[in-house]
Each structure stands twice: as structure tokens, then as C-alpha cells.
Amino acid sequence: MFRLIPMLSIIIPLFAVITLITGENCESPKFQVKTYSTKDARLTAESVTQLEITIKCKSGKQPNNLYADIVGQVVPCAQSTSSPGKYYIGVAASTHKQLANGRTSVKLYDEDSYSALRKARTDDAIKAVKPFGEVELNHSDASYGPWLPSEFFAAIVFGLIWWGAYCERSKILF
Numbered sequence: 001m002f003r004l005i006p007m008l009s010i011i012i013p014l015f016a017v018i019t020l021i022t023g024e025n026c027e028s029p030k031f032q033v034k035t036y037s038t039k040d041a042r043l044t045a046e047s048v049t050q051l052e053i054t055i056k057c058k059s060g061k062q063p064n065n066l067y068a069d070i071v072g073q074v075v076p077c078a079q080s081t082s083s084p085g086k087y088y089i090g091v092a093a094s095t096h097k098q099l100a101n102g103r104t105s106v107k108l109y110d111e112d113s114y115s116a117l118r119k120a121r122t123d124d125a126i127k128a129v130k131p132f133g134e135v136e137l138n139h140s141d142a143s144y145g146p147w148l149p150s151e152f153f154a155a156i157v158f159g160l161i162w163w164g165a166y167c168e169r170s171k172i173l174f
Helices: 004-021 111-119 123-128 150-173
Strands: 030-037 047-056 067-070 073-076 086-093 102-109 133-139
Touching: 030 133, 047 133, 067 086, 067 111, 102 111
Parallel strands: none
Antiparallel strands: 030 047, 047 086, 067 073, 067 102, 102 133
16 A cells, blocks of 8 residues: 555656646637728828737637738737737738738647747748638728818818808998
8 A cells, every 4th residue: 555655646746747738729719800900091101900819719728829920921929918819910011002902811820830830941841831720811901081181171161151251241332
């Protein structure tokens, strides 16, 4: 019996370590995406878009770190501290023409797939890495507003009202 206790003191921590190492992964993730982007080109010089990605896993386990591949550039995603499963990706361009207009595919990588992506050396090996998921970035083109600003129309209307009042006053006085 006394020989069993030292053996159990080795086996139980070993099982605990194995359980922690092999932990469960996110199975069959579902993605919800909200996109926020620059709408008015007259107010800003840069074009910016932000993705808010909400991930729900069947197992309930969320990935610790998430990485996004946006047009060949891999960037880390910011994770929300207040709500688990929410990640943010920010994309900026120095001009409005540099950020692609329309839909762009964004590949998401968890720790395991990102590790495999970093180890891949050739284009074929990079294409063979299976991403954790894929979402779409929908960036509508920034608007430069109307051709004529509303202040111009207000000045024209004011001028017409003043001219009409002046003409009527001239008829009354003469």
C-alpha cells in the first residue's frame, strides 16, 4: 500500500499535465462580422476600416490568440477583455485609393495554424496551411460628398430672397 502512494503522486500530476497540454480546441466556429470604415473622404486624409469579429465555438473554448491575413500581410487581432470571443482587426491606408474598395477575403489563424503558416517556406506550402476560419472585409469607397456644398445653396437661396424683397420694396416706394 505504501508503495502505491509514491506511484500515485507521480501518475496524477502526469495525467493533469497531459490534460492541460492536449486541451480542447474550438470546434466548428461560427463567425459574425461587423465592419466600420471611413465614409467621408473630405474630413480625413487616411482611409481606415475596422472589423469586429465575434466567434462562437461549439465546444465553448475560444482561441487565445488570433491572427488575420489581409492581402498577404499577417497581423495579430486584438481581443476584447470585456466580452470573450470578440476580436478586432484594424486596417489603415495613407490614401483612400490604397484601401481596396469592395469585398476582401480575410483568413483567420489560431495558434496552431499560425505556427504552421510561419514554418511554411514556399508558396505551395503556405497555400496548404488550413486557416482557422475566413471572413470578408466589406469596405465601401469613401464619399467625397455632393458636388456643391449645402452652404452654397443656402447662400443662393438667401440671395434670391433678398433680391425678391428688394424688388418688392422698390415697387412700393416708387
